[in-house]
Amino acid sequence: MTTTRARRDIVDLDRARVWHPYTSIDAWEKTEPIVVTRAEGSAFWDADGTRYLDGNSSWWVAALGHGHPRLLRVLREQAEVLAHVSLAGVTHEPAAALAEELIAVAPRGLSRVFYTDNGSSSVEVAVKIAVQAWRQRGAPKKTRFLALDGAFHGDTLGATSLGGVDVFRRPFADIVFDCVHAPFPSADAYERAFATIAAMVERDKDTLAAVVVEPIVQGAAGMRVYEPRFLSELRELTRKNDVLFIVDEVFAGYGRTGRMWACDHAGVTPDVMCLGKAFSSLVPMGATLVTEDVFDAFRGGKDRALYYGHTFCGNPIGAALAREVLAIYRDEAVVAQVEAKAPRIRAAFDRIAALPGVERVRSIGMIGAADLAPSGAGGYLGDAGWRVYEEGKKRGAYLRPLGDTVYVCPPLVIGDADLDALLGILEESVRAARR
Ligand SMILES: Cc1ncc(COP(=O)(O)O)c(C=O)c1O
Numbered sequence: 001m002t003t004t005r006a007r008r009d010i011v012d013l014d015r016a017r018v019w020h021p022y023t024s025i026d027a028w029e030k031t032e033p034i035v036v037t038r039a040e041g042s043a044f045w046d047a048d049g050t051r052y053l054d055g056n057s058s059w060w061v062a063a064l065g066h067g068h069p070r071l072l073r074v075l076r077e078q079a080e081v082l083a084h085v086s087l088a089g090v091t092h093e094p095a096a097a098l099a100e101e102l103i104a105v106a107p108r109g110l111s112r113v114f115y116t117d118n119g120s121s122s123v124e125v126a127v128k129i130a131v132q133a134w135r136q137r138g139a140p141k142k143t144r145f146l147a148l149d150g151a152f153h154g155d156t157l158g159a160t161s162l163g164g165v166d167v168f169r170r171p172f173a174d175i176v177f178d179c180v181h182a183p184f185p186s187a188d189a190y191e192r193a194f195a196t197i198a199a200m201v202e203r204d205k206d207t208l209a210a211v212v213v214e215p216i217v218q219g220a221a222g223m224r225v226y227e228p229r230f231l232s233e234l235r236e237l238t239r240k241n242d243v244l245f246i247v248d249e250v251f252a253g254y255g256r257t258g259r260m261w262a263c264d265h266a267g268v269t270p271d272v273m274c275l276g277k278a279f280s281s282l283v284p285m286g287a288t289l290v291t292e293d294v295f296d297a298f299r300g301g302k303d304r305a306l307y308y309g310h311t312f313c314g315n316p317i318g319a320a321l322a323r324e325v326l327a328i329y330r331d332e333a334v335v336a337q338v339e340a341k342a343p344r345i346r347a348a349f350d351r352i353a354a355l356p357g358v359e360r361v362r363s364i365g366m367i368g369a370a371d372l373a374p375s376g377a378g379g380y381l382g383d384a385g386w387r388v389y390e391e392g393k394k395r396g397a398y399l400r401p402l403g404d405t406v407y408v409c410p411p412l413v414i415g416d417a418d419l420d421a422l423l424g425i426l427e428e429s430v431r432a433a434r435r
Contacts, residue, residue, distance in 0.1 A: 003037045007047040010035050027386075034398065039066035042414040042422075044398070053422045055392070055399040056409045060219070063254050063278035064334070065411040070324055071282055078320040087115060087314035094319035101326050102275075102287065107261060109269035110289040114306070115314035119250035119276025120154025122286035123212075125308050126272045127158040129290060130209040130244045133297035136304055142209045142243075145179040146200060150221030151214060153248050153274075162212050165220055167380050180204070184218070185230045194233060201241050210244035210272070211237075215262035216364065219251040220380075222405035223369035225362050231266035238271075244294070246272040250286070254278035254325075255335040255412050258342055258365035281325050285318030334412050338365050341419060345408065348423035355427070357384070357434045368423075369407035370430065379403050384433070391429035397422055399429065406430065 003010070011033060020028055035047040039058075042065055043051050057063060064071065078094065087095060099113040114129070116122045127145070134142035147153070151164040161176035163169050169176065182200055185193040201208060215231055218224040231247075238245040247270035252262035254277070259265055263273070271294055276286035298306050312318070329335065345368040349361040352370050361370045372384035385401025392399035399406060410422055 003047060007035050010047070034393070041065045041067070042411050042418045051396055052393070053397045053418055053425070054410065055397050055422055055426070056407070057411050059277070060251055060256070060409055061277045061281060063256065063412045064281055064325065064328055065413050068281070068328065070328055071321055074320050074324040075282055075317060078317045082316045084312070084315055084317070086311065088309065092316055094316045094323060095314040098319045098323045101323055102289065105260060105326065106273065106289055107263050107269040109291050110273055111292045112290050112295040114288045114290070115319070116276075116286040116288060117310045117312040117315070117318075118154075118284045118286050119274065120156040120159045121310055122250060122274035122276050122288045123153040123162065123248055124156045124158040125288050126212070126246045126274050127162070127210075128308055129272060129288070129294060129306065130246065132306060133244070133294055134209050136297045136300075141207050143178070144204065144207045144209060145177075146182055146197070146204075146208055146211045147179055148213055148218065149181050149184050150218050150224060151181070151212070152218065152220030153212065153214070154250070165380060184221075184224060185226045186224070187227060190227065190230070194230065197234070198237055201237055201243055205241040205243055208241075208243045210246045212246040212248060215247050215249060215252050216257050216265055217252050217262065217367060220402060222371065222402050223362065223367050223407050225364050228265035231263060231268050235266070235268040235270070244271040246270060246274070248274045250274055250276040255329065255338050256365055256367060256409070258335070258338045260329070260335050278325065280318040280322045282321055283315070283318045285312070285315060285322065287322075332413065338412050341366065341414070341416070344416070344419055345423065348427060352427055352430055355430050355434075358430065366412050367407065367409050369405055372404045372406065372430070374404055387433035388426070388429045391432040392425055395425040395428060397425040397429070399426060
C-alpha cells in the first residue's frame with residue numbers, strides 16, 4: 001500500500017492516537033517525527049523525500065538491509081500458498097525444513113527447535129522450559145535465575161524479570177520473579193566479577209534453574225562488550241553445578257559480532273539458545289533451540305508436555321523467510337562481509353574517541369558505540385545522545401541513541417560508501433551537538 005495522505009495528516013493522526021514504544025510522551029509531542037514511506041538497502045525515506053541511513057538496522061532487524069529481493073520474493077510466494085496455519089497437530093515444510101537447517105548451523109549439540117513469535121517470547125519460553133525441566137527431573141526448588149547487571153532480554157514479564165537495566169525494571173519491581181543480578185565482567189574487573197558469580201552459583205545451585213546472558217555484547221545496556229572467556233568459564237561453571245545455561249542471541253546472533261553466533265567466539269554450546277530479529281528479518285518470529293537432554297525432560301505422560309505456544313509460532317511466512325535468511329547468509333558470505341567492514345567502524349570510533357565530550361568508545365563486528373559525558377538524568381535517561389540524534393537527522397542519518405550512548409549497528413550488507421557516510425555523519429553530529 002502506498003501512502004495516500006499528506007505528511008502533515010499522518011503526523012496529526014499519529015499524535016492523536018498512537019502510543020510509541022520506549023518514548024516519552026512529552027518529548028514525542030515536541031519533536032517532528034520522521035514519516036517513513038519506503039525503505040531499501042541501508043536507508044529509508046521520509047514522505048518529504050529525505051533519505052536517512054538506518055543507523056540501527058531498525059532495532060537490529062535488517063541485518064540483510066531493507067527489502068532484500070530474495071526475501072521479498074519468498075514473502076510473496078509463501079503468502080500466496082500458505083500464509084498461516086497453527087502448529088498445533090499440524091506441520092508444514094517451512095517449519096520442518098527450517099528446524100533442520102537451523103540445527104545444521106547452530107552450535108553443535110543443540111538439536112530441537114521451539115518456535116516463538118518474537119525475541120521476548122524466545123526468552124520467555126526459555127525461562128519456562130528451564131523451570132519445568134528441573135521440576136520434571138525431580139528438582140522442583142530450582143526456580144530462580146541469575147542474569148547480569150545491565151542485561152536486556154525483552155519486555156514480557158519473564159524477560160523483564162531477567163532484565164538488569166534499572167529504568168526498565170523499576171515500575172515492575174514488585175511483580176517480577178526471583179532473579180539475582182551479578183556484576184558485569186568488564187575487562188578491568190573481570191577476575192573479581194567472575195569470582196563473585198562463581199560464588200553465587202555455587203552457593204545457590206540448589207535453587208538456580210539457569211544462568212542467562214546476552215553473549216559477548218549487551219545491547220540495550222549501551223553495547224557493552226565482554227571477553228569470550230566469560231562464556232567458556234560460565235559454561236564450565238553451570239555444567240559443574242547443574243544449572244542450565246541460556247544464551248540470548250536475539251541481538252548478537254546472525255553475524256552481528258563477526259561470528260554467526262556470538263557463542264562461537266568461545267566455541268561453547270549453551271543448553272538453550274534464543275533467536276529473533278534478523279532470524280526472520282521481515283516479519284515477527286523467533287525460535288528457542290535446546291539440547292536433546294533438555295527436550296527429553298518433557299517426554300512421558302500428558303502432564304509432562306510444555307503447555308506453551310504463541311498463535312503465530314512457526315508461521316509459514318516467518319519460517320520460509322527464516323530459511324531464506326540462512327540461504328542468503330550462505331550465498332552472500334554475509335559473516336565474512338562483517339570481517340571486511342568491521343575495521344572501518346573501529347577506525348571511525350577511534351577518531352570519535354578523541355572528540356570533546358566523548359568518554360569512551362568500543363566496537364566489535366558491525367557495532368560501534370561511544371559513551372558521551374553524562375547529561376540530564378544520565379544513563380538511558382540522559383539527553384546527550386538525543387542531541388546527536390537531532391544533528392544526525394539534519395545530515396541524513398537515523399542514529400537513535402541509548403540515552404547518553406550513541407552507536408551504530410548498520411545492516412551487515414551495507415555498502416562501503418554508505419557505511420563511510422553513516423560513520424562520517426555520526427562523527428560530525430557528535431561534534432555539532434557540543435557546539
Ligand atoms: C538481547 C535481546 N533479547 C530479547 C529482545 C526482545 O526482542 P523483541 O523486541 O523481538 O521481543 C531484544 C530486543 O531488543 C534483545 O536485544
